Amino acid sequence: MRSFCHPERPQRAWIAGLDPYLTLAAASAYATVQPARVACTRVTATAHPGEGDDFTQLVTVRTDAGLYRVTVTRASASERWLVFRIAPVTAQ
Numbered sequence: 001m002r003s004f005c006h007p008e009r010p011q012r013a014w015i016a017g018l019d020p021y022l023t024l025a026a027a028s029a030y031a032t033v034q035p036a037r038v039a040c041t042r043v044t045a046t047a048h049p050g051e052g053d054d055f056t057q058l059v060t061v062r063t064d065a066g067l068y069r070v071t072v073t074r075a076s077a078s079e080r081w082l083v084f085r086i087a088p089v090t091a092q
Contacts, residue, residue: 039065
């Protein structure tokens with residue numbers, strides 16, 4: 001999320017900073033995002049893991065623009081976690 005919350009960055013710099021943390025599918029999807037449309041500019045608290053198992057976790061991250069839900073995944077317990085999706089938490 002620290003790499004995501006940079007709406008001031010040019011698109012190429014923004015995706016280059018974010019890309020190492022993304023799954024291939026997420027990298028493809030986020031490659032078309034315009035950083036200027038990202039509402040947050042900084043993370044304001046420690047991330048909190050939520051639901052999940054050994055291969056997929058939902059993590060909540062507080063930012064200056066509110067909460068975001070980050071879905072992270074990995075194919076095996078020996079692999080590192082990668083971001084599959086980043087989405088603002090909306091009121092229900």
